[in-house]
Amino acid sequence: DGGITQSPKYLFRKEGQNVTLSCEQNLNHDAMYWYRQDPGQGLRLIYYSQIVNDFQKGDIAEGYSVSREKKESFPLTVTSAQKNPTAFYLCASSSPGLNTGELFFGEGSRLTVL
Amino acid sequence: AQSVTQPDIHITVSEGASLELRCNYSYGATPYLFWYVQSPGQGLQLLLKYFSGDTLVQGIKGFEAEFKRSQSSFNLRKPSVHWSDAAEYFCAVAFATGGGNKLTFGTGTQLKVEL
Numbered sequence: 001d002g003g004i005t006q007s008p009k010y011l012f013r014k015e016g017q018n019v020t021l022s023c024e025q026n027l028n029h030d031a032m033y034w035y036r037q038d039p040g041q042g043l044r045l046i047y048y049s050q051i052v053n054d055f056q057k058g059d060i061a062e063g064y065s066v067s068r069e070k071k072e073s074f075p076l077t078v079t080s081a082q083k084n085p086t087a088f089y090l091c092a093s094s095s096p097g098l099n100t101g102e103l104f105f106g107e108g109s110r111l112t113v114l
Numbered sequence: 115a116q117s118v119t120q121p122d123i124h125i126t127v128s129e130g131a132s133l134e135l136r137c138n139y140s141y142g143a144t145p146y147l148f149w150y151v152q153s154p155g156q157g158l159q160l161l162l163k164y165f166s167g168d169t170l171v172q173g174i175k176g177f178e179a180e181f182k183r184s185q186s187s188f189n190l191r192k193p194s195v196h197w198s199d200a201a202e203y204f205c206a207v208a209f210a211t212g213g214g215n216k217l218t219f220g221t222g223t224q225l226k227v228e229l
Contacts, residue, residue, distance in 0.1 A: 090157055
């Protein structure tokens with residue numbers, strides 16, 4: 001079945017460590033996104049990519065980095081510069097153009113900083 | 115800048131009762147509007163969307179929403195709620211980015227269903 005796979009589902013890290021969250025999709029979508037979800041704040045866009053080898057900052061990109069070397073993959077690195085990294089991270093993808101209007105989401109990765 | 119407001123953080127309804135979740139947006143042009151649902155610890159699933167045309171749109175699981183331009187609202191409704199509808203609901207607005215769907219989400223409404 002087509003979909004988006006995020007891993008790991010749960011991740012713990014110590015302060016000062018970088019961590020990379022994986023996101024893979026087999027929907028043949030051009031666009032991919034990373035959102036951060038905190039209680040009471042909804043989803044906030046971290047980075048998005050509309051095409052391979054290109055990506056743009058979202059609303060809260062500081063302390064995060066991404067790459068888009070393959071169409072299927074859009075990994076997110078949470079760096080030590082991110083002041084409050086404990087959160088639920090959601091990856092999504094979509095077909096190009098707003099006429100589809102639908103983001104397809106993975107099941108999320110919960111990062112806890114100890 | 116576009117924004118989305120969901121004024122109700124929590125709503126509790128009895129099973130079988132009707133439901134209305136409120137959503138207001140701020141945007142300079144006619145927006146593209148969406149409602150998503152999220153079960154605990156899961157990703158989001160699209161319930162319905164509005165692009166243009168008929169202002170009353172039907173979605174999955176018996177949900178519908180009405181776009182009211184004069185009120186800048188896109189409220190979600192269901193005539194009879196089922197216990198399985200308990201989840202968090204997000205309203206979202208989008209504008210064209212030349213190839214991708216960059217959505218702005220509201221803060222969500224947590225729905226509890228009493229049996």
